[in-house]
Amino acid sequence: MNIIVLVKQVPDTAEVKINRETNTLIRDGVPSIINPFDMYAIEEALRLREKHGGKVTAVTMGPPQAAEALKQAVAMGVDDAVLLSDRAFAGADTWATSYALAAGIRKIGTFDLVIAGKQAIDGDTAQVGPETADMLDIPFVAYIRKIEQVEGKKMVAERLMDEGYDVVETTLPALITVVKEINEPRLPSLKGKMKAKNLTVTAWNAKDINADDARIGLKGSPTQVVRIFPPAPRGNREMLSGSIDEQVGTVAKNLKGQSLI
Amino acid sequence: MSISINPDKCTGCETCVTACPFAAIEMRDGKAYITEACTVCGACVDACEFQAIDRTEEAAKPAVDLSAYQGVWVFAEQHKGDIASVSLELLGEGRKLADKRKAKLSAVFIGSGIRDKAAELIAHGADIVYVADDPALKDFNDDSYAAVLTTLAKQHKPEIILAGATAIGRSFFPKVASTLYTGLTADCTMLDIDAATGHLHQTRPAFGGNIMATIVTPNHRPQMATVRHKVMKPAARNGSRTGDIIDVTFKQAGTVRTRVVKTVEELTETVNICEADIIVAGGRGLGSAKNFAMLEELAKVLGGAVAATRGAVDEGWIAYSHQVGQTGKTVCPKLYIAAGISGAIQHVAGMSSADVIVAINKDPDAPIFNVATYGIVGDVNEVIPAMIKKFREIRG
Secondary structure, three states: EEEEEEEEEEEEEEHOOOEEOOOEHHHHOOOOOOOHHHHHHHHHHHHHHHOOEEEEEEEEEOOHHHHHHHHHHHHOOOEEEEEEOOOHOOOOOHHHHHHHHHHHHHHHOOEEEEEEEOOOOOOOOOOHHHHHHHHHHOOEEEEEEEEEEOOOOOOEEEEEEOOOEEEEEEEOOOEEEEEEHHHOOOOOOHHHHHHHHOOOOOEEOOOOOOHHHHOOOOOOOOOEEEEEOOOOOOOOOOOOOOOOOOOOHHHHHHHHHOOOO | OOEEEEEOOOOOOOOHHHHHHOOOOOOOOOOOEEEEOOOOOOHHHHHOOEEEEEOOOOOOOOOOOHHHHHOOHHHHHOOOOEEOOOHHHHHHHHHHHHHHHOOEEEEEEEEOOHHHHHHHHHHOOOOOOEEEOOOHHOOOOOOHHHHHHHHHHHHHHOOOOEEOOOOHHHHHHHHHHHHHHEEEEEEEEEEEOOOOOOOOEEEEEEEOOOOOEEEOOOOOOOOOEEEEOOOOOOOOOOOOOEEEEEOOOOOOOOOOOOOEEEEEEOOOOOOOOOOEEEEEEHHHHHHHHHHHHHHHHHHHHHHHHHEEEEHHHHHHOHHHHHHEEEOOOOOOOOEEEOOOOOHHHHHHHOOOOOOOEEEEOOOOHHHHHHOOOEEEEEOHHHHHHHHHHHHHHHHH
C-alpha cells in the first residue's frame, strides 16, 4: 500500500501570545512543531504499512526550514520525504497550497491513500485536505476516527460527525483527514533518528512539479488577508468571595438576572 | 500585491519583525527582509515608524466578470429533515447582506423527503429555495452535495455562498470552492459587505484565537465562507413571507465513490455541544470518573450539554466527541461552566467566545480565571453539588 502523508510545520500556537500594548504577536522563542493533527496522520500511515506493506511518503509545502518537520516524520518511521519549496509558493492560501500539493503528489506517482490531519492549528481552516482531493479527482472523507478495513481498492472507516459517527465506504485511491481519536502517535525510534539525520530531503520547486505560475503563491490565491487584529478582550471578570453557598448564590442570581438559567 | 522594503528608509529597528504575525520578516545585513512566509497582510506597513515598508496593490485583473454574479446564497443544512439551527442563523445574516446589496437571498436545500420543509426557509427570509430532493441524497456525501451546489452555482452565479462551519459544511464546501476556483474562508465570526463593490469582509480567528484576520476574495466569485455556529442571530420567522421553491433534479455523475454504510448517534446527552446554549465542562480537576458524572446531573438541571478538556477525555471519563479546544470542537454557548479546568490555552481557544463563563477552580491563580466572567475559588466537589441544589431550586 503506497501512502502519502501531508504534513505542515506550524508555530506552537499554545506558546504564541499577544502583546496587548502593541497588538502584535509575541513569537520570540516559539518553537516550530509538526501540526499535532498530522502526527495522527503519520501514525495511521505507519500502522497501515505495518499491516499491508508498502511505502509511506511525507509531503510538505513550505520554506526550506520545513525540511525539519519532514525529518521528524522520517524519525518516526516514514520511508521518504518530499519538500515543495519555492519563493513563488509564498503567500499561498488554501486553494493555491492545494494546487501545489496536488501537483507534487502527481509527480510522486501512484498511491493508494493520502492521509492528512483534520486541520492545522495555525490556520484552522480544514480546507487543504478536501481541496487537494478535488484537484486530484479522488474521493475525500473527513474526520476519520477509525479505519475498519482496507481490502483491494476499498476502505471502510468511521467518520466523526457532530452528533455521532458514520461508517463510510470509499473507493481507493482516496484522501482522508484524521482526528485525534484515531491513535496514539509513536515516539521517534533511535534507528529512525539516525536515518533522519543522514537524510537529504527531496526538494522540488514550482518548475519541478510543472506548476502553472498563475495558480501558485499569492498570485494564484483567490483570498487575501486585508487586516490582522487582536480579538476584543473579554469583559470584566468578577472573582467571588464568601462561603461556597454564598458564591453559588451570587452566580445563580447573576445568571438568572441575565435570563441564562 | 506585494510588500517591499525601502532600504534607504529602513533603520533596522526590527519593529516590523515583532509586528509580523507570520514570522515572515528577517534581518539581513541590518535591514528588514521579507521571506516567503509573507501573506501580504500589511501588519508591518502599519507598524513601521519610518514609512519604509510599502504594500503595492497591483490592479490584479478579476478572474471572472464580477458583475455577472448576483445574490446571496446559503446552504440550508438539515438532519433527517430537521433544518439545522445554524441554517436559520445563516438566513438571518444572509438577509442582512442581501439587503445591503439590494439582492435576493436564496437557500440551497439538499436531502431526501425534505421538500415540504422548504417553505420554512422562505418564512425565515429566503426569496428562493432550490430543493434537491432525491433518495440518493439521503445521507451526507461530499461528492453528491458538492455536485448539486457546484452545478447550481455555475448556472445562477451567486455573488456569495455561505454554509455553517459544521462537520458537513466544512467537509464539502472546500470541494465546491476548489472546483469553482474561488476563495473560501473557514469558520467566520463576523461578515460585512462593501455595498458598492460587493466584496465580502470575512473575519475569523486564527492561531488558536490569538488573532483575528479579515479576509476578502477580490477577484473571484462566488465568495464562499463557512460561519461559526451560534455567533450570528437567527432569522425571525414570518409565516406570511412568500418566495419561489425551485426543484432541482439530481443526476449521479459517474460511479458512486463513497457511501454511508450506517449512521450512529452516540452522544450520551441529548444535546450536540456545538448546538448547546449551556455547556457544563470538566477537566482533570474533577479527579475521577465518578466526580465527572456530577457534571451530567448539573447539565440536566440546566438543560445543557456536557463537554470536557483533552485531559478529561484522555482519562477516559467521556468520549472524544465532547472535547472542546484545539484538538476538539469550538463552541460558542451563552453560558459555559468550567469546572476543574486549569485554562490551558488549547482549551480556551475552543470556548473563549462563550457569552458568560463561570469558572470553578481551587487554585486562585488558574489561568481559566483570566477569561472568566464569574470566578469561584473552591473545590469542585463541593461547588458542583451546591450548584445542582441551587439551580434546581430556581428552576423549580
